[in-house]
Amino acid sequence: MSENPNQKCGFVAVIGAPNAGKSTLVNQLVGSKVSIVSPKVQTTRARVLGIALKDNAQIILMDTPGLFSASTRLERAMVGAAWTGAEDGDMVAYLFDSKKKGPNKTDLQTMERLAEMVKSRPVFLVLNKVDAIAKPKLLELTAKLNALCPFTATFMISALTGDGVQDVLKEFVKNLPEGAWHYDEDQVSDMPMRLLAAEMTREQVFLQLHEEVPYEITVETETWEQFDNGDVKLSQVIHVTRENLKAIILGKGGSRLKEIGARARAELEKMMETTVHLKLFVRVSTKWKDDPHYYAEWGLDSGA
Template sequence: MKSGIVTILGRPNVGKSTLLNYLVQRKISIVTPKPQTTRFRILGVKNLKDAQIVFADTPGFHLAKSALNKYMVNVALKSLDGADLVYLMVEVNDYIGEEYPELLKHLKGLTIPVFLVINKIDMYKEEDILKTEEIFRSLYDFKEVFKISALTGKNVDSLIEKTVEYLPEGPAYFGEGEITDLPFNLQVAELIREKLYLLLKQELPYETAVTVEEIKERENGVLYINAIIHVAKETQKGIVIGANGSMIKKIGTATRLELQEILKKPVYLDLQVRVEEDWPKLEGKLKKLGYIIE
């Protein structure tokens, strides 16, 4: 039996969450076109015949300024602790910028294998893929290089096979049937936040957070969920609610329907909006909303 933790690192929007969801064949990490969607380390468990791989999806690495962004970068880097292998995930034609040299500084001291995983090969020409590989190989001595499409699954099976080869022998971390360590209340909060990102086109989603206050099954079998959408300014409250409550109704309906599909039971989702002034900039308010600063 082999087992181990594989940390997936990379800049925002390179496809880390899409890969995690494909690997475990279930939506665990929310996915939107907006950068910095992932705010937590999210584990996904893949059980094979003679191995268990625990994949850690992480927030996108970037040069952080606000308290929230610094928290996310810290989460990504702390996810290297205890890892047995790292995927540095990039996309074809990814630009180096200042982020990659900074990120590679943290990888150069590691004694564990680091794979370069080049994503979105289904969208680019072969010459672009090869050029991307050449550039990143010049920056770091990767143990293996894989060119994949996390969306279609192309070459992902080969990536998994090679990953198992590098993992140490050991017992399973999770029991059969367990595929994530994400608590249910946080899964619900993340689904709501995903709908905020998808339905609100402005920059507003970056200043929204969601907390689930209550989950209770009623006598009639309906699962009651009360959740709060937190915004950073009074003016943002009206945007989330929308004219005559139209936007918050869309957010609630989209989330409720997805939850009912997952749970196979009726759900009543009670959504409210609350102003938490300038919360992304203040560490104390990040802690209040469930973001832990270490």
């Protein structure tokens, strides 16, 4: 942290429907993977802070779970975290997947709420996935969504390729309050390393397993050893809610678990820039979804 009087620092809440590309955008802005990404909905469980730097500004990006109509306790906690994130931000970036036909019921409710928020802070519409869509449709979508909420500005980007992302970052910086940086300049996330490391394994479960399986697991880093030569050795447990899921995660002769471990380890090595030894275990923990311990670890409210 520094006392430089010319510094700017503030929070940008990144909200939107599941799969809009929020986590992809946050990673792109930060320049490092701080939030896991998969084609499946509800990959992001908690509020993740990614920290981006641009000139004299530290931009703290709040990646949030998607906004959707929630039914279970975990889902309600996730949507609650997303809205709290939006309320706490100095500005809001509302990400919209331009591949979608148009706004659905939840999107309409979201924009109704954003129309209130825009009275007290900038709320940007960010049309994402422009790499996959024709220009005339984008203009049509821009007009349609701006008629529903008077957005401060509209951007068209591809979070995947990075197209247009720097323009969004510049606009954030312009609107950021002056103030000392909250985090060290080499910090990319506020998430403890143990949790971030567990997230890399959870990402592989989301990418490699299907249907309900990713939603029935959680990952916990149990031990973390750092050696004098810089190598890191960690062990993690994949908690599953049922015995039969254990066999699915293990795969034939343990092959699936091996592949999950190999890919997670590669991500961890990229992130930590050192050799990583990763040992994975699978454990049946029938009640993990009701255990406040896991909610607290992600910064979620178990009473939601």
